[in-house]
Amino acid sequence: MTLVDEAAKDTPGTEGTPPHVVILSYADPVPQRVLAYALYLLRRGVPVDLVTPTAPSSPTSATFPHFRVWEMKSVEERHPVKWLQYTVVHRLPSGVLNRVRRVARRVPGGGPVLRAERLARRTHRRVADLVDRRLFWPVYDHVRPLVLARASRRALASIDFDAVDRVVFTDTPAEHLAWKLAQRHPETVVDGRLDREPYAHLEQIR
Amino acid sequence: MVFARARRPRALYLAYYFPPSRASGVYRARATANYLARRDWDVTVFACPMDFLDKVIGSKDEELLGTLDPRIRIERPPLNQYVWQRDARDFGPLRRTFPHTAQKGYAWTQRRLFPEHYASWSFASVRRALALHMRRRFDVVVATGNPFSSFAAAWLFRRITGVPYVLDYRDSWTLNQFTDELARPEGDPVHTWERRVTGGAAEVVFVNEAMRAWHAERHPHAADRMTVVPNAWDADLLDLPPLDLSVPAAPRPIRFTFLGTVTAVQPVEEMLSAFRMVRRHADFSDAELHIHGHLGFFKGADAALRGRLQSDADDGRDSGVRLCGPVPKTEVADVYRESDVLVFLTGGARYVTSGKIFEYMATGRPIVSVHGPGIAAEEVLDGYPLWFNANSLDPSALADTMISAAKAARDLSPEEHLSARRHADTYERDVVLAPFETRLRTLARRSS
Numbered sequence: 001m002t003l004v005d006e007a008a009k010d011t012p013g014t015e016g017t018p019p020h021v022v023i024l025s026y027a028d029p030v031p032q033r034v035l036a037y038a039l040y041l042l043r044r045g046v047p048v049d050l051v052t053p054t055a056p057s058s059p060t061s062a063t064f065p066h067f068r069v070w071e072m073k074s075v076e077e078r079h080p081v082k083w084l085q086y087t088v089v090h091r092l093p094s095g096v097l098n099r100v101r102r103v104a105r106r107v108p109g110g111g112p113v114l115r116a117e118r119l120a121r122r123t124h125r126r127v128a129d130l131v132d133r134r135l136f137w138p139v140y141d142h143v144r145p146l147v148l149a150r151a152s153r154r155a156l157a158s159i160d161f162d163a164v165d166r167v168v169f170t171d172t173p174a175e176h177l178a179w180k181l182a183q184r185h186p187e188t189v190v191d192g193r194l195d196r197e198p199y200a201h202l203e204q205i206r
Numbered sequence: 207m208v209f210a211r212a213r214r215p216r217a218l219y220l221a222y223y224f225p226p227s228r229a230s231g232v233y234r235a236r237a238t239a240n241y242l243a244r245r246d247w248d249v250t251v252f253a254c255p256m257d258f259l260d261k262v263i264g265s266k267d268e269e270l271l272g273t274l275d276p277r278i279r280i281e282r283p284p285l286n287q288y289v290w291q292r293d294a295r296d297f298g299p300l301r302r303t304f305p306h307t308a309q310k311g312y313a314w315t316q317r318r319l320f321p322e323h324y325a326s327w328s329f330a331s332v333r334r335a336l337a338l339h340m341r342r343r344f345d346v347v348v349a350t351g352n353p354f355s356s357f358a359a360a361w362l363f364r365r366i367t368g369v370p371y372v373l374d375y376r377d378s379w380t381l382n383q384f385t386d387e388l389a390r391p392e393g394d395p396v397h398t399w400e401r402r403v404t405g406g407a408a409e410v411v412f413v414n415e416a417m418r419a420w421h422a423e424r425h426p427h428a429a430d431r432m433t434v435v436p437n438a439w440d441a442d443l444l445d446l447p448p449l450d451l452s453v454p455a456a457p458r459p460i461r462f463t464f465l466g467t468v469t470a471v472q473p474v475e476e477m478l479s480a481f482r483m484v485r486r487h488a489d490f491s492d493a494e495l496h497i498h499g500h501l502g503f504f505k506g507a508d509a510a511l512r513g514r515l516q517s518d519a520d521d522g523r524d525s526g527v528r529l530c531g532p533v534p535k536t537e538v539a540d541v542y543r544e545s546d547v548l549v550f551l552t553g554g555a556r557y558v559t560s561g562k563i564f565e566y567m568a569t570g571r572p573i574v575s576v577h578g579p580g581i582a583a584e585e586v587l588d589g590y591p592l593w594f595n596a597n598s599l600d601p602s603a604l605a606d607t608m609i610s611a612a613k614a615a616r617d618l619s620p621e622e623h624l625s626a627r628r629h630a631d632t633y634e635r636d637v638v639l640a641p642f643e644t645r646l647r648t649l650a651r652r653s654s
Contacts, residue, residue, distance in 0.1 A: 141306045169294065175305035178294040190294040 471553030
């Protein structure tokens with residue numbers, strides 16, 4: 001009752017070239033379905049590079065030496081757009097309020113100023129939160145794929161794409177970078193599915 | 207004195223799934239377009255773009271194209287394939303640069319314009335139809351669903367041009383035929399759209415009475431215009447002369463055959479369990495079950511179905527089950543010719559007819575039902591003398607019925623065979639379509 005599967009003849013890992021997968025996943029934390037996919041590949045001996053904001057607690061490079069995680073969160077935070085937003089909305093107003101507090105503590109009879117400072121701090125927190133959610137993120141979401149593509153440059157430079165047979169992108173923010181990689185590496189499959197089929201023929205080694 | 211020849215009625219047929227698609231509903235669309243063309247209609251069909259079949263569906267039946275009347279004009283308006291694009295190289299300029307913007311925009315069209323992924327095809331269809339209509343007037347529009355955005359296209363075209371339209375519910379839109387519940391909750395925009403499009407239709411056609419009655423109750427404003435045009439079998443695709451039963455056939459194992467697309471909603475496990483029991487019967491220990499056709503409609507659906515079909519075959523012994531793969535339309539008759547009993551495997555309940563059953567009946571062979579009790583197909587099978595129905599999905603009851611069917615196949619008489627074929631003749635496509643075509647012609651005459 002077995003059918004000959006013609007497609008299997010072209011699957012990676014069947015002609016001596018070991019498969020290698022790069023996963024682009026910019027949700028934080030990494031969704032379970034993505035981790036399950038990475039685990040599926042790792043257990044079959046497929047080297048995986050995961051480009052993501054924060055490294056997952058499992059799997060890790062300690063348990064799977066052929067697993068590398070490239071953390072993007074701090075790089076993204078340093079990008080001028082994010083840096084400017086954080087500075088204008090959070091750092092500058094907090095700095096001003098900190099200074100007011102310091103001066104008010106030193107000056108006798110600064111109680112009313114300190115009370116006003118506390119009120120201003122609470123108000124700032126609420127307004128900053130509102131600005132983040134209602135103003136910054138709705139706009140930033142649109143340019144974030146470009147920011148992430150830029151932020152991921154160094155990580156991607158460390159990956160030998162000649163050995164990579166598949167790039168898997170798992171969410172919308174990864175689509176711009178996925179497209180760029182598809183242009184740069186015409187031989188590589190750049191796919192939005194967590195497709196296990198091409199690796200199903202590989203023996204599970206652990 | 208020379209009279210100008212009367213203008214042929216002109217029909218616009220919105221049939222997204224049309225050859226070379228191999229979707230199950232394609233035969234109804236193909237036959238309707240062919241029949242209208244044969245009856246001297248000027249037929250223009252709007253079908254899905256070819257790259258949708260190549261990239262999304264992943265398969266085509268090129269031979270079906272050859273069965274189309276050459277007078278039919280086929281147009282393929284474009285479709286925004288946003289939700290199906292998985293290869294980054296297919297992304298358009300907006301998506302590849304600002305994917306979030308593209309996603310938001312797409313979601314907005316779904317929410318505000320029409321809640322279906324095929325909506326862009328329908329709007330493109332209206333644009334193209336208007337261009338063609340400006341050159342030469344359409345007299346009637348027939349829209350078949352799914353996709354149901356074709357209904358919206360017909361409705362919009364009528365709003366702009368006044369051309370009447372007919373809706374053909376090949377499938378159900380708001381009713382889940384497999385659970386008998388609403389497919390979308392009350393208050394969902396699809397219900398508003400359904401009320402709107404049925405309200406404006408000159409006729410609303412269903413494939414069986416159960417579907418018509420359900421929709422008539424739900425949309426009483428259009429109930430008097432709701433009719434039934436059942437599915438049928440196509441004589442041009444199934445060349446099966448009556449069996450010559452006067453000559454005893456060479457002895458060989460009895461062969462059960464399923465021909466069609468295996469889908470996730472079908473009771474596959476029950477069928478396999480019953481078949482295993484059949485093979486325990488002394489007379490049928492070498493019986494075979496041949497499964498012909500695709501596994502699933504969409505690319506990638508086959509792995510799970512293959513697993514379900516193979517789950518009982520890994521003990522090393524021959525299970526008698528053969529996965530034979532897809533059959534070109536030209537070889538379908540050969541498959542039927544070599545079959546003894548046809549297995550009518552289908553999911554769903556009282557609203558499901560299945561197009562396959564008509565072809566099965568046309569063979570004049572025993573048919574064994576493997577489906578839940580009370581499905582709409584029973585209306586059609588009622589009166590077919592070689593129908594074996596357990597009226598249950600209990601494997602032992604199914605096995606008994608399969609054994610009865612196998613015995614009937616072994617002892618089939620010419621009278622039984624011909625009587626079965628006579629029953630099937632009432633469901634030959636031209637017979638079924640003739641009254642529909644007459645109604646369309648009247649509508650077109652009134653419109654022009």
